[in-house]
Amino acid sequence: MGALIEFQEVCKYYYMGDTTVKAADHISMKIERGEFVAIVGQSGSGKSTCMNIIGCLDVPTAGTYLLGGRDVGKMNKNELAEIRNEMLGFIFQQYNLLPRLDLIENVEIPLMYKGVPKAERRKRAQEVLEQVGLGDKLKSKPNELSGGQQQRVSIARALVGKPAVILADEPTGALDSHTSREVLSILQQLHRDGNTVVLITHDNSIAMRAERIIRLEDGQVVYDGDSKSPDALVQAHIPEDEEEEK
Amino acid sequence: MSYFETLTLALRNISGSKMRSFLTMLGIIIGVTAVIVIVGLGNGMENYMRESFASLGSNSLNVIINGRGSARSVSIDDMYEVVAKHSDVLEQISPVASVSGGIKTGNEAHRSTSVTGVSEDYLDMKDFHIAAGRGISYMDIEDRKHVCVIGDFVNDQYYEGHGLGDTVRIRGAKFTIVGILESETEDTYVGNTDDVVFMPYSTASRVNGYGTIYNYNITMHDESQAALAKQVIEDALFEIFADSDAYNVISMTEILDFMTTMLNVVITVLAIIAAISLLVGGVGIMNIMLVSVTERTREIGIRKALGAKESVIMRQFVMEAAVTSALGGTIGILLGYMLSSVATKIIQIALDPMLAVTPSWDSVLMAFGVSAGIGVLFGYLPARKAARLNPIDALRYE
Incomplete structure (x- = not known):
């Protein structure tokens, strides 16, 4: 069986007037099942583009993205929606919970779109909420919770559909250092439980918590390897702006 | 996601902002009420004429x-x-x-x-x-x-x-x-x-x-x-x-038929004028739904990221517009009946005890159907806008 996530020369270009922005410039990489990978980069490095493509929210301009062996670039909007629903669990920086729904209702949304019957949905949503330690707040609204608790709800929502990949986009960006550590240890626990976790961050200290780091600069991979290696933390080269603009 | 769940969701969204929903429905309410009362008045006048002529001997x-x-x-x-x-x-x-x-x-x-x-x-x-x-x-x-x-x-x-x-x-x-x-x-x-x-x-x-x-x-x-x-x-x-x-x-029958035809023409014209307010109500619904799509851009983005297909988002918004409109239609029907019975009392005291405002079931069914239809029709454009939102942009929307 091939890699779970495979980028083959993936490119994503944005056209702004006369200039072309290369948000992803021939990125190739593989992520295997059960890995805990951090994609690190400064803003503008292309890590958000990378995350959008991995998350099937966007398709590459050129190159091939295989998710679980299927070519995402050839999918239509409905198939993309389906694959997001089945294969991916998103954790966002801003939690992105729906304020009018209570926790159970928030967590069961992915199951609802999958067509799981209501009773079953409730049960599974409750289970994952208990798993993240919010079993006593099932009927609360998101705004009654602290930031850390809201992020745990969003983790529960990502988990409920048993996705192949958990995709966390700056999951600690809005949290203080204490709750950040809490959220990161949940992600590490998920990894130990056998889940594939992809963490997107600009913060080296956070990326360190992963096993493997993929560092992006100007849409290109500049480091891909063990997070314990000293090279993982070093920026490969100072961007040469003049060259880029040509 | 079943139709029933979509309906529940629509009802929740409507009851979530009661004042706004009511104001949105107002155009439909007024339109349906007016149509029912006018058609009822027409029916009443026709019955009145028929009875008057019957006493003259329509045979x-x-x-x-x-x-x-x-x-x-x-x-x-x-x-x-x-x-x-x-x-x-x-x-x-x-x-x-x-x-x-x-x-x-x-x-x-x-x-x-x-x-x-x-x-x-x-x-x-x-x-x-x-x-x-x-x-x-x-x-x-x-x-x-x-x-x-x-x-x-x-x-x-x-x-x-x-x-x-x-x-x-x-x-x-x-x-x-x-x-x-x-x-x-x-x-x-x-x-x-x-x-x-x-x-x-x-x-x-x-x-x-x-x-x-x-x-x-x-x-x-x-x-x-x-x-x-x-x-x-x-x-x-x-x-x-x-x-x-x-x-x-x-x-007598011929005269009655002629007069009925004339009366129906007048009533139809009046009902059409009243129905214009239904159209205005529909535009009001479209307007509010467009605002609602903008307000809920982020929600739409989240739902799409979690696997909602375009058709599901579309259905949700169309359903919401249709339910808003149909609810307005129902209130209009009730109001129309109430107003009809009040009008009947006033007319019978002031004009003629034989004259009554009698709304017909046809007009009630039609008013309900038309108002629900208007919801679907005018909800379509905002719903399509919502369904086609790019999930990345929608997620970033502040």
């Missing part, structure tokens, strides 16, 4: 003989013969001779009482029933007797219920009351259906000074054959006069 035709100089005329026997010849269509005939001036009882004049000379069949034709005494007989007509039958109202008001055998003065001549009619109407105003006196037509034509009969009332077997009956009589009269100006055959 009868009036024949008016204008004559053609003095050379040609038509005799009473000729008319009877026409009816006998076409007995498959026509039923009975009675000459009608109205006597103006009302009646005098003692020293009191009652000008509103209608006095008519008729045949022995007339009371039967018009469904009058004898309460006491007898009706007009063939011999009364032959002998031009000064006898009459009075209505319940005349008996009650002017003879305190003991008119039988008493006398009444009509145009100076004295008439013996030989019969009292049963009450035909609940009305109590002067000049109603019971404020009548009937006498033999032969006597009447002498009393009123014309000498001959110009009017006939002819009944037919079947109301729906009014046009045929009219044709039959006209053909017979044309044979006699060879001039279509010499006579006039008036069918």
Whole structure:
């Protein structure tokens, strides 16, 4: 069986007037099942583009993205929606919970779109909420919770559909250092439980918590390897702006 | 995601912002209420006209003989013969001779009482029933007797219920009351259906000074054959006069149909004007739904990221618009019924106790269907906008 996530020369270009922005410039990489990978980069490095493509929210301009062996670039909007629903669990920086729904209702949304019957949905949503330690707040609204608790709800929502990949986009960006550590240890626990976790961050200290780091600069991979290696933390080269603009 | 769940979600979103939802519905509410009341008023007027005409006899035709100089005329026997010849269509005939001036009882004049000379069949034709005494007989007509039958109202008001055998003065001549009619109407105003006196037509034509009969009332077997009956009589009269100006055959059904058509045109125009407000209501719904799509851009992004297909988002917004509109329609229907019954009370006090505003089920069903349809129609554009949002942009939307 091939890699779970495979980028083959993936490119994503944005056209702004006369200039072309290369948000992803021939990125190739593989992520295997059960890995805990951090994609690190400064803003503008292309890590958000990378995350959008991995998350099937966007398709590459050129190159091939295989998710679980299927070519995402050839999918239509409905198939993309389906694959997001089945294969991916998103954790966002801003939690992105729906304020009018209570926790159970928030967590069961992915199951609802999958067509799981209501009773079953409730049960599974409750289970994952208990798993993240919010079993006593099932009927609360998101705004009654602290930031850390809201992020745990969003983790529960990502988990409920048993996705192949958990995709966390700056999951600690809005949290203080204490709750950040809490959220990161949940992600590490998920990894130990056998889940594939992809963490997107600009913060080296956070990326360190992963096993493997993929560092992006100007849409290109500049480091891909063990997070314990000293090279993982070093920026490969100072961007040469003049060259880029040509 | 099932339709039921989509519906539940729509109801939650609507009840989540009650004030806004109500204001959004207002256009639909006003439109539906107006349509129901106007159509109800139309129905009421039509019923009123039908009932009024029915009391005049919608199964009868009036024949008016204008004559053609003095050379040609038509005799009473000729008319009877026409009816006998076409007995498959026509039923009975009675000459009608109205006597103006009302009646005098003692020293009191009652000008509103209608006095008519008729045949022995007339009371039967018009469904009058004898309460006491007898009706007009063939011999009364032959002998031009000064006898009459009075209505319940005349008996009650002017003879305190003991008119039988008493006398009444009509145009100076004295008439013996030989019969009292049963009450035909609940009305109590002067000049109603019971404020009548009937006498033999032969006597009447002498009393009123014309000498001959110009009017006939002819009944037919079947109301729906009014046009045929009219044709039959006209053909017979044309044979006699060879001039279509010499006579006039008036069918009550025909007049009623004509008036109903006119009324329906007026009501339709009014209802269309009211329905324009439904259209305006639809635009209001579209406007609010567009605002709602913008407000919920982030929610749409989240839902899409979690696997909602375009069709699901689309369905959610269309459903919300349709439910808003249909809810407005339902409130409008209730309000329309309430307003109709209030209007009925006012009209019956102020105008005529017979006139009622009666909303029809057709208009109710149509109003509901149209309002739900408007929701779908005007909800479509905002829903499509929502469904097509790019999930990345929607997720970043602040």
